[in-house]
Amino acid sequence: MSEARGFLASHFDDVAQQHEASSLGMWAFLVTEIMLFGGMFLGYAVYRGNFSEAFSAASDRLDIVLGTVNTAVLIASSLTVAMAVHAASRGRQRALLFFLVLTLLLGMIFLGIKFTEYYHKYEEGLIPGARFRYEGSDPGRAAIFFSFYFAMTGVHALHMIIGLGVFLALAWAARKDRYSAAYYTPVELAGLYWHFVDVIWIFLFPLFYLLGRHS
Amino acid sequence: MNTEQTEFFPERREHYLNVAYGVKSWLLTTDHKRIALLYLGSITLMFFIGGAAAVLFRLELMTPQGDLVISETYNKLFSLHGVIMVFFFLIPSIPATLGNFLVPMMIGARDLAFPRLNLASWYVFVIGALLTLAAILAGGIDTGWTFYTPYSSVYSNTYVVITIVGIFIAGFSSIMTALNFIVTIHTMRAPGLTWFRLPLFIWAHYATSLIIMLGTPVVAIALTLVILERVFQLGIFNPQLGGDPILFQHLFWFYSHPAVYIMILPSMGVISEVITCFSRKRIFSYSFVAFSSIAIAVLGFLVWGHHMFVSGQSVYAGMIFSFLSMLVAIPSAVKVFNWTATLYRGSIAYDTPLLYGLGFIGLFTIGGLTGIFLASLGLDVHVHDTYFVVAHFHYIMVGGALMGYLGGLHYWWPKITGRLYPEGWAKLAALTIFLGFNLTFFPQFLLGYLGMPRRYHVYPDEFQVLNVMSSAGASILGIGYMIPMIYLIWSMRYGKPASHNPWRSTGLEWQTPSPPPTHNFHQTPVVRDEVYAYHKQISPEGKQV
Numbered sequence: 001m002s003e004a005r006g007f008l009a010s011h012f013d014d015v016a017q018q019h020e021a022s023s024l025g026m027w028a029f030l031v032t033e034i035m036l037f038g039g040m041f042l043g044y045a046v047y048r049g050n051f052s053e054a055f056s057a058a059s060d061r062l063d064i065v066l067g068t069v070n071t072a073v074l075i076a077s078s079l080t081v082a083m084a085v086h087a088a089s090r091g092r093q094r095a096l097l098f099f100l101v102l103t104l105l106l107g108m109i110f111l112g113i114k115f116t117e118y119y120h121k122y123e124e125g126l127i128p129g130a131r132f133r134y135e136g137s138d139p140g141r142a143a144i145f146f147s148f149y150f151a152m153t154g155v156h157a158l159h160m161i162i163g164l165g166v167f168l169a170l171a172w173a174a175r176k177d178r179y180s181a182a183y184y185t186p187v188e189l190a191g192l193y194w195h196f197v198d199v200i201w202i203f204l205f206p207l208f209y210l211l212g213r214h215s
Numbered sequence: 216m217n218t219e220q221t222e223f224f225p226e227r228r229e230h231y232l233n234v235a236y237g238v239k240s241w242l243l244t245t246d247h248k249r250i251a252l253l254y255l256g257s258i259t260l261m262f263f264i265g266g267a268a269a270v271l272f273r274l275e276l277m278t279p280q281g282d283l284v285i286s287e288t289y290n291k292l293f294s295l296h297g298v299i300m301v302f303f304f305l306i307p308s309i310p311a312t313l314g315n316f317l318v319p320m321m322i323g324a325r326d327l328a329f330p331r332l333n334l335a336s337w338y339v340f341v342i343g344a345l346l347t348l349a350a351i352l353a354g355g356i357d358t359g360w361t362f363y364t365p366y367s368s369v370y371s372n373t374y375v376v377i378t379i380v381g382i383f384i385a386g387f388s389s390i391m392t393a394l395n396f397i398v399t400i401h402t403m404r405a406p407g408l409t410w411f412r413l414p415l416f417i418w419a420h421y422a423t424s425l426i427i428m429l430g431t432p433v434v435a436i437a438l439t440l441v442i443l444e445r446v447f448q449l450g451i452f453n454p455q456l457g458g459d460p461i462l463f464q465h466l467f468w469f470y471s472h473p474a475v476y477i478m479i480l481p482s483m484g485v486i487s488e489v490i491t492c493f494s495r496k497r498i499f500s501y502s503f504v505a506f507s508s509i510a511i512a513v514l515g516f517l518v519w520g521h522h523m524f525v526s527g528q529s530v531y532a533g534m535i536f537s538f539l540s541m542l543v544a545i546p547s548a549v550k551v552f553n554w555t556a557t558l559y560r561g562s563i564a565y566d567t568p569l570l571y572g573l574g575f576i577g578l579f580t581i582g583g584l585t586g587i588f589l590a591s592l593g594l595d596v597h598v599h600d601t602y603f604v605v606a607h608f609h610y611i612m613v614g615g616a617l618m619g620y621l622g623g624l625h626y627w628w629p630k631i632t633g634r635l636y637p638e639g640w641a642k643l644a645a646l647t648i649f650l651g652f653n654l655t656f657f658p659q660f661l662l663g664y665l666g667m668p669r670r671y672h673v674y675p676d677e678f679q680v681l682n683v684m685s686s687a688g689a690s691i692l693g694i695g696y697m698i699p700m701i702y703l704i705w706s707m708r709y710g711k712p713a714s715h716n717p718w719r720s721t722g723l724e725w726q727t728p729s730p731p732p733t734h735n736f737h738q739t740p741v742v743r744d745e746v747y748a749y750h751k752q753i754s755p756e757g758k759q760v
Contacts (some may be wrong), residue, residue: 024398
């Protein structure tokens with residue numbers, strides 16, 4: 001335990017207590033995150049029920065190929081995070097660094113594809129607001145669909161960006177050999193966060209891209 | 216260490232206040248006790264800003280005509296009052312100050328689980344408060360504290376976006392505090408301190424933290440959607456574009472009704488501590504009081520629709536919400552009856568904290584019973600949006616929450632500062648506040664029942680007498696709030712030094728010197744008994760009390 005003393009904060013009795021507090025804190029934080037997204041999922045569900053035809057028609061305008069590729073990229077990044085946590089728990093420093101960097105890359109690919117999609121929507125005039133152009137039968141309701149699309153995928157993308165910042169910091173610390181098999185709590189907790197962000201996307205993808213799709 | 220020698224000379228002993236001096240030692244502290252004092256200063260400032268707005272509109276309401284302010288200004292005044300008092304005073308009031316100070320001490324811990332997160336929460340709170348104050352200086356808002364759409368998201372020409380961003384940010388500060396409490400209570404209790412030996416103050420804060428964590432993110436996202444709608448002209452809540460304004464009310468009240476319990480539950484926790492200590496008895500039926508806090512937290516999430524009985528919500532939803540709202544009366548009554556039963560045949564000492572405690576029980580009962588009136592579908596249609604509602608929630612939020620806050624502040628003042636407050640002045644202030652409060656708000660029940668709507672500054676002549684009574688009460692109440700402000704600050708320097716346990720209380724926080732050392736306890740305490748073991752105490756005369 002002597003090497004553990006360096007990272008034990010003075011207000012905790014022992015490492016086990018500190019670890020328990022940290023991981024409970026992360027789970028509690030994720031509960032608040034579920035409630036944050038929950039408000040938007042509720043709003044989406046209400047309008048999906050009320051305006052289901054307009055929403056189905058509008059969902060045809062999303063790019064299913066890019067959406068599917070992005071889903072695969074994100075799931076792959078969840079795998080690399082799991083590998084990183086595993087490597088950290090075995091004290092394999094180089095593997096940890098490798099998987100952290102791989103996760104960073106996959107996350108950046110996801111965001112790159114996402115912003116490409118946003119740019120296409122901008123070019124097509126599908127950003128809600130004064131310059132919204134939509135040829136379908138129900139432009140007002142389609143605008144609500146796109147409002148939710150941008151708000152929910154936007155908040156999700158914001159979480160991705162924060163996550164990438166976290167992984168950058170972790171990679172930096174891993175390069176300096178801050179983690180060991182005895183202490184890798186930050187890697188573990190960042191992994192939990194990343195899986196959460198992944199799960200949110202697993203719900204967003206079918207709700208926006210697949211449900212009621214015609215083509 | 217030798218407590219006998221150092222106890223009455225706090226300046227000779229190192230404690231959390233004299234361990235370091237200077238602005239930096241405060242702004243960069245991670246000591247939960249110092250952060251509590253940072254919060255205490257900030258929310259006191261916000262309280263007096265919110266109070267100043269109330270002074271202005273109570274002055275305006277002295278006469279039926281609008282002779283002090285025009286309607287636009289009046290709208291901004293009550294909006295300012297609501298926003299500041301709800302989001303920047305009442306919600307952080309007890310948890311961020313007394314809770315921050317006491318949660319680690321009551322469970323025998325050296326600090327909260329995440330001390331840096333705790334400090335960050337204060338900075339986040341200050342940033343939110345500064346943004347909201349900036350919006351007020353720029354011209355204020357006129358939406359009320361409820362931000363109903365589409366008025367807030369489309370039509371209002373005031374500084375809605377900055378204000379909402381301020382509230383959004385402050386919300387994260389309360390989430391951080393709540394998360395810290397939950398983790399601390401779960402993982403850092405002293406040896407022997409089982410869940411059913413915890414002080415009821417801790418149970419109340421645990422329940423409050425649950426509400427904050429589950430509710431605040433929802434209002435955060437609802438307010439974010441209002442901002443997006445205002446900035447990008449989205450149509451989520453705008454009926455002209457196909458949106459549903461009622462959806463906003465659902466999302467808003469899903470947080471904002473439980474928020475009332477965020478304000479009152481910590482106060483109930485204070486009252487449980489005070490009642491037991493000043494009647495020298497164990498609490499009547501500990502587990503019922505503990506679980507009633509949890510029950511209030513859970514039921515509180517199922518009643519938000521009672522704010523929308525006349526908003527176009529379905530009648531059947533209204534009936535269910537009406538029924539569920541009445542259920543909240545059960546755990547609330549459990550608390551009131553158990554406190555009363557605790558007092559029964561106790562050796563009661565009428566010190567200031569107990570005066571506030573008794574005031575709380577009376578005023579909370581009135582506020583709670585009128586809440587049952589409002590939960591009834593038919594009666595609510597009659598008094599909806601009248602002064603009856605205003606009086607009801609002030610009995611809960613001021614008569615309840617604020618009385619508990621002041622009672623707690625007095626009770627733990629010797630622990631916080633190491634000084635006693637002047638008892639005579641404190642009793643006078645408690646009495647002034649009680650009388651001023653009732654004179655301010657009781658006439659408003661009558662006004663509302665007679666049909667005077669809230670949020671208007673011009674009213675028919677026949678309402679003047681009651682309005683003048685209310686304004687007169689408000690001025691007494693204002694003086695009542697100034698008195699503690701003055702003598703508490705005075706006592707920090709000139710008050711009599713306090714012993715480690717001036718009330719002969721049984722709580723862990725009283726087993727350590729006043730003011731406590733930075734790490735709270737010289738040795739981690741070991742708990743061997745229930746928390747309110749007053750019946751086993753020996754009185755100073757050597758008799759069992």
